[in-house]
Amino acid sequence: MSARGNSVVIVGGGATGLSSGWWLAQAGVDVTVIDKGIVGWEASGRNGGGCSHHFSPLFAEEQRLWPMLDALLGYPTEFQPHRIRVAFDEAQFNLYATAMRNAARQGFASEILGGTDIRRLVPLAGADAFGGYLYKFGGHANPHRTVQAYGWALQDHGGLLMQHCAVQGFEQAGGRVTGVRTDRGLIGCDHLVLAAGPQTRYLAAQLGIDVPMVAARAEMIVTEPLPLMPLGGVDGNGLYGRQTLRGNLAYGGGPHEWVEVIGNTVPPRASTPLMQVIAGRLARLFPRAAHARVIRSWAGIIENTPDGRPVIDRIGNVTLATLSSIGFGLSPASGRAIAELVQHGACGFADLSSLRLERFAKLEQDWIELQGWQVAAGAGSV
Template identity: 40%
Template sequence: METFDLIVVGAGIVGLSTAWRARKAGARVLVLDKGATAYEASSRATGLLSLCGASPLEAPLAQEAEKLWDRLDEDLGYPTEWSQKGRLWVAITPAELDELKVTFQTFQRTYDDFELVDAQTCRSIVPPLTPDTLGGLYTRRSGNANPQRTSQAFAWAFQDLGGEIREHTPVLEILAEGGKVKGVRTPQGEVHAASVVVCAGAHAAPLLAPLGLEFPVAPVRFDAFVTTPLPPLFEAALVVHGLAVRQTLRGNIHLNGGPHEWVEAGVANDMPKPVTPLVRNIAKRLIEVFPSLRSAQMLRSWSGILDVTPDQATVVHPFDTPSGLIACSSAGHGFGMAPSLSVALSDLALHGKTDMPVAALTLDRFGKLPKDWRRAWNWQAGNYNT
């Protein structure tokens, strides 16, 4: 029987970064994925680090991530294209401006380095913004990176240390015995380990359910696209008009936008990722924000699936029974959070404790959640969160 110290389910950025850290600490680690490395949400992300200013629960973990991002290229030995050039939220309608003022008040509870800025300042940070710009909220902190390269960098760094990623190997069942996790079952048979960390994104809930464990995540699909490369226009990450936007080092305008479509996940099914007509709506909003991009060419569009928790904050939960089993959901902002989230998951898997600020992020906070919460909130397949 094959035996490892740690099995990581899922070769997305959270699983790969956790595996790399555990391998660096000397553990024998196996990563299993139902498909190819970082083929799901992680390579489809836009690449922004959210400082999670609206969530005092997870803002401390985001701040730790920010510090780790700054030295990640050096630590991994591969480029991530991380650039810390600030983040700007922009209002172009009076309703959006009112919302930004509320957001500012909320963020102030967590950080003091966010400022409300006028339209002229917004346009000095992001010159092509529409003359309709009314104002913004700005921080010099935060940044963005290349999701594909970063996920690949974690995978290569892990493999450089002798770590193994087994692609096209779905985990069909998590095995437990005598109150402890024992390993996993794949189509090729059982693999055993003292610890199993589930970083399976939207698939975590159906994977954990047969053990009698409820993991409240709802899968959601949403769209993204890039334009062909343009001359350098702006460096800050931008949140505007329901869009999250950055300009890549090559010059492409890379963005995502809602509304998001709720979908359904099985243990290891491949959920469809069509490009929906929403892309047209996103493109229309981009032109409203940047009128000068009216004739920019769309190079490529795609959609991806991510996992959303009831309070849209990260979950890191080490189960008491079976012990040795840890599950994670990064709630839709796992790309930015992966550097610190992975420290927590690796520490918990190998040592049962961590200095990372994740104590408030367990499932215990959902004690009163009704069993049919997805139906009650209309977060079920076929609905949109507009």
């Protein structure tokens, strides 16, 4: 599939669906991205902006694409390269070495930092920083800017974006999906991409495809602006996030709360206890910013597969794409991979065999209980 006239419908205007649509539109494919809300309204606009997934088969492509993404899209993502991780004791220091070793095997360098190096490179850090790493890979970008950039670039190449359009079901004939039923009517398609975040499971179930997933609620806080550090991508103390170009500290972290996602969700709001936990940890990561006021907060829903890896797989004329909590950073590469699966039936630049759905064929019936991921009593649904 490479010429106009073959229509691809993508359900989900998050980073995954938008990037896939952009790559397809660039290739001249007639593509429509549908979202029940606005672009990036769910996890893709609510995340930490990290782009450092050294354990993924898409890592090399993720790293190749981010530094050139603004030029490729024609719009800013505010991508900033590299990352520092701060350890507070020897055990954490040893644990974080895994990223250094894993990336080194793939040709990416890191520097080991002592406490003094950390205080020099991270002026907001304090006396109890034990040491850490400067990873010369990965980095971070602005999630809102990035989803906007994908959305505009997709349309610049002739792709169609339908916002405020909820997908309700599918039409099938001869073992193929032939159309997508929405609250604005039926949209015919030759190929369907399901990139609906946590809702991918419920939509795929309508096609008889079981995608084992559980959703988790997570929160982020944003402080008032602080003087810019030399490198905005600093994490540690169980937190992920970044310093924005304006100087705000935008950070999130566990505990993640397991929740049931039903149908067309409304994203949940932040809760005071979890915000306080994150703010407390942030004050330890950056003691010199402990006085800063929290000016914004939000909650988001993270999609999780049993092994924490994405599912990117093509079954007939349906491509499944659920990114299992690492979908923002991987989006330039996952979108390209999905576009290749749709057009050619295979991805030419990375081995996606570990991301196939069939790896869960022998999953235990009670895998959620075995993982300890049950929805807590009273947690409700979103």
